[in-house]
Amino acid sequence: xxxxxxLEGKRVHDHLLYKKSMMMSKLCERRVxxxxxxxxxxxxxxxxxxxxxxxxxxxxLIIERSSCIAPLWQFKTYDxxxxxxxxxxxxxxxxxxxxxFPTYPTKQxxxxxxxxxxxxxxxxxxxxxxxETAEFDDLYGFxxxxxxxxxxVEGTCEYACQWxxxxxxxxxxxxxxxxxxxxxxxxxxxxxxxxxxxxxxxxKRVLVVGCGNSGMEVCLDLSNYNAQPSIVxxxxxxxxxxxxxxxxxxxxSMWLLKWFPIRIADQFLLLMSRIKLGNTAQLGLIxxxxxxxxxxxxxxxxxxxxxxxxxKIKSGNVKVCRGIKRLTSHAVEFVDGQVDxxxxxxxxxxxxxxxxxxxxxxxxxxKEDGFPRRPFPNGWKGESGLYAVGFTKRGLLGSSMxxxxxxxxxxxxxxxxxxxxxxxxxxxxxxxxxxxxxxxAQMKEEKKRKICTTK
Ligand SMILES: Cc1cc2nc3c(=O)[nH]c(=O)nc-3n(C[C@H](O)[C@H](O)[C@H](O)COP(=O)(O)OP(=O)(O)OC[C@H]3O[C@@H](n4cnc5c(N)ncnc54)[C@H](O)[C@@H]3O)c2cc1C
Ligand SMILES: NC(=O)C1=CN([C@@H]2O[C@H](COP(=O)(O)OP(=O)(O)OC[C@H]3O[C@@H](n4cnc5c(N)ncnc54)[C@H](OP(=O)(O)O)[C@@H]3O)[C@@H](O)[C@H]2O)C=CC1
Ligand SMILES: O=C(O)C(=O)Cc1c[nH]c2ccccc12
Numbered sequence: 001x002x003x004x005x006x007l008e009g010k011r012v013h014d015h016l017l018y019k020k021s022m023m024m025s026k027l028c029e030r031r032v033x034x035x036x037x038x039x040x041x042x043x044x045x046x047x048x049x050x051x052x053x054x055x056x057x058x059x060x061l062i063i064e065r066s067s068c069i070a071p072l073w074q075f076k077t078y079d080x081x082x083x084x085x086x087x088x089x090x091x092x093x094x095x096x097x098x099x100x101f102p103t104y105p106t107k108q109x110x111x112x113x114x115x116x117x118x119x120x121x122x123x124x125x126x127x128x129x130x131x132e133t134a135e136f137d138d139l140y141g142f143x144x145x146x147x148x149x150x151x152x153v154e155g156t157c158e159y160a161c162q163w164x165x166x167x168x169x170x171x172x173x174x175x176x177x178x179x180x181x182x183x184x185x186x187x188x189x190x191x192x193x194x195x196x197x198x199x200x201x202x203x204k205r206v207l208v209v210g211c212g213n214s215g216m217e218v219c220l221d222l223s224n225y226n227a228q229p230s231i232v233x234x235x236x237x238x239x240x241x242x243x244x245x246x247x248x249x250x251x252x253s254m255w256l257l258k259w260f261p262i263r264i265a266d267q268f269l270l271l272m273s274r275i276k277l278g279n280t281a282q283l284g285l286i287x288x289x290x291x292x293x294x295x296x297x298x299x300x301x302x303x304x305x306x307x308x309x310x311x312k313i314k315s316g317n318v319k320v321c322r323g324i325k326r327l328t329s330h331a332v333e334f335v336d337g338q339v340d341x342x343x344x345x346x347x348x349x350x351x352x353x354x355x356x357x358x359x360x361x362x363x364x365x366x367k368e369d370g371f372p373r374r375p376f377p378n379g380w381k382g383e384s385g386l387y388a389v390g391f392t393k394r395g396l397l398g399s400s401m402x403x404x405x406x407x408x409x410x411x412x413x414x415x416x417x418x419x420x421x422x423x424x425x426x427x428x429x430x431x432x433x434x435x436x437x438x439x440x441a442q443m444k445e446e447k448k449r450k451i452c453t454t455k
Contacts, residue, residue, distance in 0.1 A: 045390030052407030198225030215348030266291025284320030300393030
């Protein structure tokens with residue numbers, strides 16, 4: 001923790017220095033000095049880390065661009081969504097799901113759980129503020145986090161803090177690929193984050209692009225609403241049954257990985273899948289050469305856990321297509337030369353991290369994919385008090401692991417720092433008065449004197 005040692009000398013002056021730099025910049029309308037970490041994002045990861053910190057006596061502040069906690073779950077997911085892993089693999093630290101919840105809770109139940117979680121740990125995020133930039137001020141040794149109000153809250157704000165926790169998630173922005181002729185297509189084109197149910201698509205020919213868990217489930221939903229869905233499988237995909245041998249495939253995988261090498265575990269899963277689902281390649285769903293768990297661990301690509309789509313493909317209710325070549329006004333041409341007419345297109349093409357767009361740092365986070373460069377389980381910690389929670393490609397379980405690690409790490413510095421830190425903290429910072437200006441002048445004099453004596 002070299003940076004902490006470096007800070008010791010500066011800390012006493014931080015408050016004044018911070019004000020000074022603010023006077024110079026005049027960039028923001030409000031300024032707030034936050035004791036403890038700032039957490040960007042109030043999804044499950046942000047809530048988990050705030051709770052873990054609280055348990056260790058460390059206060060924190062969550063900044064969330066939306067108007068509520070877990071907006072991904074509340075606003076950007078389809079109605080029929082349920083957790084696809086059993087609930088005990090999805091619980092956040094220190095709070096189990098209610099025993100009356102089913103094994104695979106609905107999204108409404110999951111949101112209710114998260115709301116109860118925030119209430120239990122008295123987590124009250126700042127809503128409707130989007131973090132536009134966050135950068136470490138080398139000179140003064142703290143993070144500057146600039147936000148812009150969205151909707152209800154107007155204006156800008158600059159927060160300053162010693163620790164910054166990135167909790168903006170793997171799914172921060174919908175990924176919308178470009179296809180030739182996309183503008184010519186006359187029907188609606190929407191991302192799955194805007195899809196709620198198949199109801200408006202009754203009787204319509206709908207092309208679903210992408211065969212991850214979202215694409216597969218949206219096809220099932222469309223079919224249940226008597227639409228005619230087709231799914232684009234441009235490459236290969238592992239489809240596994242959600243349960244096998246009376247247990248969840250995920251639980252069984254975890255157990256297998258404890259006792260066997262990953263390739264043996266994969267062989268077992270593939271054998272059981274073959275028995276339960278048959279040869280998926282015959283349906284156009286060719287399996288990757290690498291097994292599902294090894295692929296997940298190498299690339300983060302989640303296998304599809306089948307909740308009924310495969311039966312719809314077998315019965316011909318869902319059609320499988322190859323990659324898209326181009327779009328025309330009413331049709332799609334595929335790479336194998338097939339051309340079909342469609343009324344609507346749903347892009348189940350996944351998401352991207354948005355960290356590179358606002359985090360002015362490139363050591364910890366890759367500019368290319370917006371994920372921490374260090375592989376799991378070591379991606380949670382960077383330099384200068386920077387942390388990441390929820391970028392493990394291991395779902396909510398991964399978020400909980402990160403959250404616990406971060407809280408232990410920050411708490412180990414917090415006690416030593418807190419007294420000194422709090423003494424010079426005021427939140428929010430007042431606007432600059434005559435006294436501030438006198439402080440500023442005095443500080444400048446002191447600095448000059450110091451420079452003279454060291455010379
Ligand atoms: C449809 C779907 C189903 C899933 N189901 C499961 C499952 O069953 N089990 C499982 O383990 N995992 C599942 N996952 C994966 C993962 O666990 C979830 O995506 C989970 O929501 C991740 O939590 P998070 O807090 O890391 O990210 P998010 O829930 O995305 O939260 C990030 C928050 O950051 C905010 N934010 C982003 N940028 C900014 C900014 N610049 N300023 C301020 N705020 C910002 C966002 O508004 C958001 O609220 C699922 C994912 C999806 C998409
Ligand atoms: N019930 C649940 O709990 C659910 C969980 N989830 C989770 O949410 C996360 C996101 O899932 P999802 O939204 O499915 O996204 P994914 O990133 O998992 O899948 C995206 C899919 O889109 C395909 N794709 C991307 N670009 C193109 C293109 N240009 N042309 C054709 N296909 C393309 C990808 O193909 P390729 O593989 O070739 O790149 C892939 O099949 C995952 O972790 C998933 O497990 C999602 C839904 C339900
Ligand atoms: O990434 C996801 O979507 C998850 O839900 C968590 C997850 C981690 N490893 C897996 C292996 C199989 C299925 C889901 C997961």
